[in-house]
Amino acid sequence: MMKRKPLIGVTGYDVSGEEGFGGKLRGNAGQGFSVIGHDYLRCVERVGAIPVGLPVLNKENVSVVEALDGIIFTGGEDIAPHLYGENVDHRFGRICPERDDFEWKLLEAALKAGKPILGICRGLQLINVYFGGTLYKDVSDKGDVLVHNFEKIPRWYTAHKASLLHPVLRQLYASEEIEINSFHHMAANKIGEGLDIAAIAPDGIVEALVHPSHRLMAVQWHPEMMAVQNQAGLIPFQWLMDEVMQGEGSAASLG
Numbered sequence: 001m002m003k004r005k006p007l008i009g010v011t012g013y014d015v016s017g018e019e020g021f022g023g024k025l026r027g028n029a030g031q032g033f034s035v036i037g038h039d040y041l042r043c044v045e046r047v048g049a050i051p052v053g054l055p056v057l058n059k060e061n062v063s064v065v066e067a068l069d070g071i072i073f074t075g076g077e078d079i080a081p082h083l084y085g086e087n088v089d090h091r092f093g094r095i096c097p098e099r100d101d102f103e104w105k106l107l108e109a110a111l112k113a114g115k116p117i118l119g120i121c122r123g124l125q126l127i128n129v130y131f132g133g134t135l136y137k138d139v140s141d142k143g144d145v146l147v148h149n150f151e152k153i154p155r156w157y158t159a160h161k162a163s164l165l166h167p168v169l170r171q172l173y174a175s176e177e178i179e180i181n182s183f184h185h186m187a188a189n190k191i192g193e194g195l196d197i198a199a200i201a202p203d204g205i206v207e208a209l210v211h212p213s214h215r216l217m218a219v220q221w222h223p224e225m226m227a228v229q230n231q232a233g234l235i236p237f238q239w240l241m242d243e244v245m246q247g248e249g250s251a252a253s254l255g
């Protein structure tokens, strides 16, 4: 048995002190800060693990995965389009190539080390592109789709349904259909090699992916925001925790 609580890495934003709310946030001019979202941290704590913030680091420091029991690739900036062979257009939000580069290597290291991985929003998109998939630069590129990006509704408020296609998700939610929130303007287009579509919105937008050969689940919605109001928001985090504990069990039995 693990003698301590599991350690779960949580990625985050790399921002300048001047960013946000149109003015100076912290510190002195020119300083930068690593920002890890509270909602993710609270969810990791609520399922019994200890969150460890993973700022954008030098690429050789992805070796931090060896000290972690699982990793969450969180929401954030748009994935740089050159990673899937495209250019930016006027619909792009902020991109952070340094974060993309670091998280790409971090994902590679986590997969190699067999660590359980949960991707959320941008995390799903990063994972899809990593496995050779592409993204819609805006969901409207898919045609006549639902609104997927709400800015003025409570972050826990559900926006649309998702059909659960994969048995793992159906079992976790004890349902074939759930209501989810939605705060994304991009979405998975071509699915990366080896990934299975695990949930889909009524308009065909991909809402979850799993990889059968890895302990990897990714969701396009934001369970950590839903969790502030609804216990079901914790389900993906509980899945990650269960994967960590199962891995621990099998390691112990081998030893």
Ligand SMILES: [Mn+2]
Pocket: 148, 160, 181, 182, 183, 184, 201, 205, 207, 220, 221
């Ligand atoms: Mn959506």
